[in-house]
Amino acid sequence: MPQRPFDKILIANRGEIACRVIRTCRRLGIRTVAVYSEADADAQHVRQADEAWPIGGPRPQDSYLRGDAIIEVALKSGAQAVHPGYGFLSENADFADAVEAAGIAFIGPKAASMRKMGSKAGAKELMQAAGVPVVPGYTGEDQSPERLQREADAIGYPLMIKAAHGGGGKGMRIVRASGEFAANLQSCQREAANAFGRDRVLLERYVEKPRHIEIQVFADTHGHAIHLNERECSAQRRYQKVLEESPSPFLTPQLRAAMGEAAVLAARSIDYVNAGTVEFIVGQDGGFYFMEINTRLQVEHPVTEMVTGLDLVEWQLRVAAGDALPHEQDAIAQNGHAIEVRLYAEDPDAGFLPGSGKLERLRLPHAGEGVRIDSGVVEGDTVTIFYDPMIAKLIVHAADRPAALARLRAALATCDIAGPKSNIEFLERLARHPAVVDGTIDTGYLDRHLDEFLAPADEDITERLIAGATAVLLAQEQDTRRRAAASTDPTSPWAIADGWRLGHGGHRSLAFLQGDNRVELQAQGAGGTYRIDLAGQSHAVEGARIEADGALSLRIGGHGRRFTFELDTLADDRQRLVVHDGERRLRLLGVPMYRHERSGGGNAGHNVLAPMPGRVVLVKAAEGDTVESGQELMVIEAMKMELSLKAPRAGTVAQVRAAAGDFVEADAVLVALAQDE
Template sequence: MFERVLIANRGEIACRVIRTCRRLGIHTIAVYSEADRDAQHVRLADEAWPIGGPRPADSYLRIDAMLDAAKKSGAQAIHPGYGFLSENTAFSRACKDAGIVFIGPDPESIDAMGSKAAAKQLMAKHDVPLVPGYSGDKQDNAYLAEQAHQVGYPLIIKPSAGGGGKGMHVVRSDAEFPEALATAQRVAEAAFGDASMLLERYVEHPRHIEFQIFGDRHGHVIHLDERECSAQRRYQKVLEETPSPFLTPERRAAMGAAAVAAARAVNYVGAGTVEFIVGPAGDFHFMEMNTRLQVEHPVTELTHGVDLVEWQLRIADGEPLPLSQDEVISRGHAIEVRLYAEDPDQNFLPGSGKLQTLRLPAPSTHVRIDGGVIEGDTVTIFYDPMIAKLIVHDANRAQALQRLREALAASEIVGPKSNIGFLERLVRHPTVVEGRIDTGYLDRHLEEFLVGDIPPTEDVLFAAAAAVLLYDESHVASSASDPHSPWSSADAWRIGHAGKRIVALTWREQRFEIEARGHAGDYQLHHGETSCEVRGAKLLDNDLSARFDGESRRIPLRSDDARVLLHDAHGQRYSFARAAAFAWESSDAAGGNQVIAPMPGRIVLVKVKVGDVVEQGQELLVMEAMKMELALKAPRAGTIESLNATQGEFVEADAVLVLFAD
């Protein structure tokens, strides 16, 4: 086994690889950009080397810097993780030429699958089922439009060199095709340096089911069953699980055999994933092969009792596969979701900033946390805003879903906004619970999954207020030198009775004031014209137990000196910030005379010029930030007075990009 391994990646996957290496006694070497000098993967590794500036192009995508660090540190092998250089043929070949083992497939295999078009042509030769389409080398726009018409609509445009859903567009008519093609080409050129496209007939209401495959240098190739990845938003996976609730044993066997055939077609060695589109009737078609470990690999590990990173290390060192196909056994059900710093109510706008609070459920036999940050770390603008992966496992799907609901309820992120509330709705939605979701369902019915501005009910406000009162009373008493003194009470004590207190809470910039009298769990609460008698209130673990107007209830809840987090009877999450009980003023954001940058990023397209008259909602600029494109639109109709951005320019957050005439 290798003694020294360099991890050519960052964040969660780097930490994940380090954990396995440490268990195997392998010395780990991390690399880091200027933005990651204090990152967790740097702290966990045995040693770490700087490789350049904060942008990926200046650090994690630099083959020369990776090899230089590997040579100087004495690394025998490099694990690429996923993303960045993990599927880069030149990197795999450069490692080989430098005498360093690339923990992944051979460059020839990566090259064969790196182009979606070439991969489809190869799969056709090996009788792997394909979706009708065009994947040729002729790429002029007129010819592509002609091919699109022949393939028929609806069809999907895909960057040939792409991944992660970038640049993909569904087109339903000849009229839509030219603009969609131009957008896809621009995104592909920026993201992959290759604007070539392929066209596929779009399968309506498909499922996305992938198979984990593994090959060794002794001629063995197996699969470790499937992962259902049909819950997607804009082609980005949101929830992954195994086994698929859709597959029958016969379909699983047929798809597994096709996945192994695809791997054998390129003499595959190491971990890979063969992805299929599956129609409502069960027909399946090869989509692509990812020549690396997948983000969602933990669900396979939990159901099969294996460590896929350990398999990667051993196979790269020349060992045979530890299991034959007949020995692959799946037990129970596993589900994974990813916690992101993003705002679902603002079109999933990625966020950045310090993680003031990061609470995640304790790992157990049923819950696994794979993360790359801890409380106090900063989510930067330069990389994917994933905070952690939350993976659960139980005997069956229903129990796994319940484990996931509990794990999400126990999670809290304060600082950048997060998608926790969105995920909580997702795992309660009937279409997900019943296993009926297809890849386009979320995009068609997104409003069903968004938290939105659902104001807290009076019951929610009274529960939050009772928690604040209990918290304050217990903490004032515990810190007092004489806990029995009336001066050590937090109940606004007056001679002969407990006085009035004001509990002030804010939620989504709304302020709520609850008037309270009483102490020690017995309170009379008022909000506006509504009142509530609370008796026997106690905080037990992460629950509030009390009688509200005589009705006994247990409410999942967590309270501290800054916030109250609770879930109502329907599972709706409410996070209240505590506020001063006295004067409070609001300030309106800037009016509609300007367009500002929502975050740091690069301007990729300027669609207007000074003097142009525009309509409300018209797209003015396109900005690239945190691995996605953002369309910046006119806040109102008017005339452009000044334009402070040029194509290719990097702008800071809150920079005024467009100013309207009064």
């Protein structure tokens, strides 16, 4: 076994990547130092590290972006190296320089390489000079609106405007006509300035229906550079990756080899060291073009680990310690197929609005047998408003792609999250969609056809609703028997939970909330045989029972079915129920039969509210303005994204209650419209 590369390292990050690095270090016998903000004092990376130090307030700029504070902790704790993870300071050349200047190893590329890739414009010019294919476009320093408009018209449409500094889908706009360019340019520059502190942009020809395929590269200080094959990330929403897999279902062996060679050439052209990812856009004709090099480990690195059998974090540590790469190019294996999806606290039905709050329930599949979970939270933890709302990464591996997709669907079916809303149902539909199953999805498909991945308004939930009601009835009977057995008279007829009344078997009434919709059912029977009346229809349930594995088996109208379910009783005696038929889930909240109508507020339609806590970045209305329904009045930034707030109706602005730069709480009134007399 090789000698451990370091005795102690500091992890300058949080969440699942910090926990991921800690796992590898523990296996190698390396002690770990975590840093944390006020919001993360009880976070998992703090609990799992050998020691942890506070570095500031909850906002990233007050903690995880404070390079000086992180280096101070590294020196005090005796850490020999700093692992930057991804995000925050991971691609900050000044931070890498400062770490090295303090006599501490930086686990990543040299600052000089980062600077070459820090500007998309400069990187593109460098790659073009090195012979790496690039997309036609404009990367010049003249950023006047007039010059950019002329260059855009010369390149032709459709065209993409991209922030020259940064990544993660921030500061990107697609323009399809000359007249749309100016407005999109202003929006892109504003978002780039807010996210990266610089508003420089570059222009590129937009490749229609492209694939996004990236190559994992590794290089050492001994002159060796190799690639570890590709990951396809074409399933994207607003430039954010949703599903990643390896190998790509699109690449031929010849195209894979050509892209791998180009990626290594790109790495060598900037004297790259350690882990990096060369990202390409690939046309339907197989033409591929350089996009950027991410000078860090990627969020989706586990799919590469699953198909190669390698630990990329260990490679990072050994290369940073001066070791040569453990393998040469021809020794890199590619076994089976791996897929990764990310579970987020967000609401797909509300435009993927990020969520926050306590994870009241977090059920994830057991790791093993081709299933891996990378997470920085456990049940009871809180998803805060200050950072990315990712809950976990679910990675599966199988012998081939169909088997991997089947394993992904089975793993997702066992997931359940309560507290903040999540994207689990969205991912389940994604994993069954023909564009994913057939491997034909392109980077714009989700944005063009998003409705295909959301629950249809007219979806038939009858069978899942009946199954859920049956599960509740069985649970009630089981609870009654348990209480009777513990009583002084367990044989009492009052211990029979069949709703019996004199002369007939009594009805039991059930009420559920599905979202904002109330559903009421009447049930008669006991012991797994029921008649359930729903919306004027009667349904016969027979042979219902809860199996040893917790599943519900029953016959509905003579048709045998099997469901999984989760049933929890909340503090207020309401019941939270999730029913899954193997493909789709149904979330229900059991409520009392009596009706509780909400009191109607007098301000409905008159106020623009903050949908979540955030910072106001733009105010586009003033007191006395006349506005139209749907007109943008304000833009706020929350959880790393901009949210556009629009007028609920036409009217006159009575008050603007927030200014640019203000931090606002959820449901705060930001703009009030005048009410008619």
